Amino acid sequence: MSHLQLNYTILEQRFPHVAATVDNSPNDELSEILFTEPFERDTAWLNAAKGVIGNGKIIFVYGFERGLSIADLLELYPDHWLFVYEPNEQLFRKAVTEYDLSLLLEHPNLYWLSVGESQLRIMFHMLSSYMMKDLVFIALRKYLSDDMNMLREVKEQFQDYRQTFLLDKYTENRFREEWTRNFLYHLSDVLYTPSIEQLFYAFEGATVVVVSSGPSLQEDIEWLKKLRPHVLIISAGSSIQALVKHGIQPHLAVIMDGHAVNKKIFASSVTREQPLLFTSSSYYEISDQNCAEKIHSIMKSDAVSQYFFGLNQEELFVFPTETVAGTAIQAAACLGAKRIILAGQDLSFPDNKFYTDGIEHFTAETTDKRVQEAPEKVLNVKGTYNTTDESFSRMKDGLENLIAALPKIDFVNSSRNGAVIEGAPFKPMEEIFEWLAPETVAPDAIADLINEKNIAVDMNKVQDVRDKLIATREDLSNIRSEIAAIHKLMNKLREFSRTKPAKAQNMVESIEQMWGLIANREWFSPIFESIMPIEIARFDQVLPVIVTEHQLTRKSDLIYEHLGKLLQDIAAQIPILEEMFSESIRRLDKKTDSDAVIHKDI
The missing domain is CATH 3.90.1480 (sialyltransferase cstii, chain A)
Incomplete structure (x- = not known):
């Protein structure tokens, strides 16, 4: 398997939007576009980055080149998430064509990757979703020397986007139930x-x-x-x-x-x-x-x-x-x-x-x-x-x-x-x-x-929507039971993290799996990000801190405090949602029955 095929397979799984960009990039030799990133560790650049990073858990890296500096950052900062943006689509294609980047692209702390200007806004969205305070912004040496004006412009664009993002979240929260x-x-x-x-x-x-x-x-x-x-x-x-x-x-x-x-x-x-x-x-x-x-x-x-x-x-x-x-x-x-x-x-x-x-x-x-x-x-x-x-x-x-x-x-x-x-x-x-x-x-x-x-009604679509509504309403009851099971584990988690660490570690893994089963339902994000946007957003912001925390007692405290609060908020919304779903089904049935009567009369 070629380097491109190997890298592309991983991109399809983790970053399909980037895989699509690789597909659409011309397969040129790119002799006029050269990598400037040295193979040896760029110690001076890393020392400068260290002064910027501080305690922030989210790092926005401007530039990818052939991934060497990204790999160094992942090694030096195992408790950080990297969000990487490479503006040059052709340069990125050259990198995934010429080098085996599989270990880097699979690294769980390479949390997001965007390539090309068309993917910059989705990068801003992901950053806004997960960062808690100020942005830690690092640029590869190539862009520090070549594109300072562009870097300033991107930072300003992000600040504007984040301001709008936060305003939208508070607007969504204000009208969430409506x-x-x-x-x-x-x-x-x-x-x-x-x-x-x-x-x-x-x-x-x-x-x-x-x-x-x-x-x-x-x-x-x-x-x-x-x-x-x-x-x-x-x-x-x-x-x-x-x-x-x-x-x-x-x-x-x-x-x-x-x-x-x-x-x-x-x-x-x-x-x-x-x-x-x-x-x-x-x-x-x-x-x-x-x-x-x-x-x-x-x-x-x-x-x-x-x-x-x-x-x-x-x-x-x-x-x-x-x-x-x-x-x-x-x-x-x-x-x-x-x-x-x-x-x-x-x-x-x-x-x-x-x-x-x-x-x-x-x-x-x-x-x-x-x-x-x-x-x-x-x-x-x-x-x-x-x-x-x-x-x-x-x-x-x-x-x-x-x-x-x-x-x-x-x-x-x-x-x-x-x-x-x-x-x-x-x-x-x-x-x-x-x-x-x-x-x-x-x-x-x-x-x-x-x-x-006089567009005809698609009755297959009507039935499909009705089936989804009923299935989701029923699944809300399942989630209520799953939340109760997680809370039961959580009630002992903090104590065990201090007295029985091995058992506590197993509990943490069980809680993460059980939460994953809830959050990964296809309908979960659309529904709960609509009816409780601020609560979901706040949990998303603390999630990098929870995931990258290696100290067991601290991790247990974070899970108990933040995931526990989120689960309580979700449970409180379930009766409201069940009522909404029941009414939505009733309205759909009424419309369908009325339509059937009209067609019968005709």
């Missing part, structure tokens, strides 16, 4: 509605107006009435209230928010008669009550639905953003928009107003307080400044990043009192109307499309 319930309760509706991906580019070349709820919308309501025959109008979240109040029916209403406050937004029967795009995270009762045509979107962040439908992120179009307007923009892009007009997207408090007229789901007292306490200023399209706050600033950054990610679409900001939006130059609605007057859109364009598609 979102998990919405994911599970939406399964039935998702099975019986077309996805946004199934309507891909159905309106190629169209102009779409994405309507938000900012104060500027009030000044452009009449222009929106005039524009409706010429553009697709998509309402984002609460803006549907303002539109229907003024007699404007959006071609599509988009809902992403998972909170019950949406019952107030969609309280009017007129709002529930518009075609609806609901995300799997959105409040489930709105989809239940909607009387018109529906489309669904499973978010890239929704691992629960992805598990039950057997999907992966690459098959999905929409990813979460800071605002429902971001969801509406992605829906417009999926439908094939060539131009997107942003209306009512103020991202600030022009004239100390929060919403346009007609938005009534929050009390004036609540919105006035937020306006009065707004601590920041942002440049508006008139060249002056509006007050704003951190939440709107994050929304603005998120929208600007989304706009930058869609370079083939022309964006225009029509919000005449709102914040400047990079990538969306300001144009007043009257000028936009002159542009778009020649274009025409059918009054019920999206509703007609959904009805024309």
